[in-house]
Amino acid sequence: MKKKLTFYNQDTTKSSGALYIDTGVSAGFPSPADDFKQQRISLDKELIKNKEATFFARVSGKSMIDAGLDDNDLLIIDRSIEPINNKIAVCYLDGEFTVKRLKVTKDTIWLLPENKAYKPIEITEDNNFIIWGIVTHVIKEV
Numbered sequence: 001m002k003k004k005l006t007f008y009n010q011d012t013t014k015s016s017g018a019l020y021i022d023t024g025v026s027a028g029f030p031s032p033a034d035d036f037k038q039q040r041i042s043l044d045k046e047l048i049k050n051k052e053a054t055f056f057a058r059v060s061g062k063s064m065i066d067a068g069l070d071d072n073d074l075l076i077i078d079r080s081i082e083p084i085n086n087k088i089a090v091c092y093l094d095g096e097f098t099v100k101r102l103k104v105t106k107d108t109i110w111l112l113p114e115n116k117a118y119k120p121i122e123i124t125e126d127n128n129f130i131i132w133g134i135v136t137h138v139i140k141e142v
Contacts, residue, residue, distance in 0.1 A: 047137050053080035055133065057090060057097070064088070064099055067114035073140050075099065077133035088135040093121070094128050099135065 048054045059073045067088060069075070077090050085104040090097060091111060100111035100121070109129075111121040123129050 047076055048078075049136075050078055050080045053133075054078050054136075057099075059099060063113040063115050063118045064101075065115050067101065069099065069114070069135075069138060070140065073138050075135050076137040076139070078136050079133040081134040081136070083131040083134060090132045090135065092128075092130040092132050093123075097132065102131070 044051075055077045057075045057077060059069050059071055059075060062071060069088070075090070081087070083089050083102055083104075085102060087102050088099065089102050089111075090099050093111070098111065100113055103110035103112050103120070109123040111123065113120065
């Protein structure tokens with residue numbers, strides 16, 4: 001049995017945001033602690049451009065690992081973005097949701113996995129198919 005994507009709506013309660021260090025974080029030698037100032041940052045404001053059209057979903061499976069989408073990553077999906085060639089999209093295909101890269105030609109649409117163990121899917125007139133939204137960001141646990 002295939003795992004399904006789990007969708008979430010935004011929590012629209014007001015938040016003051018998390019602390020944000022404005023100077024950047026060095027990946028080399030540490031900078032002196034006196035040199036930074038703290039502000040608050042809202043990830044909603046940074047990552048979401050259209051609140052009414054934005055949803056979240058968890059990745060389930062490994063078909064997109066070469067695109068950096070790992071099992072259990074959290075996707076931010078914007079339904080207002082135009083689905084064009086090469087975008088990563090959440091699609092509804094024959095009763096199930098899937099996340100794949102779009103290949104759009106003048107004659108056909110393909111859903112391309114980013115893992116060689118999976119085959120591309122050609123969309124035909126026989127499919128029940130909707131491009132549900134475009135992935136804008138991926139949130140990972142490290």
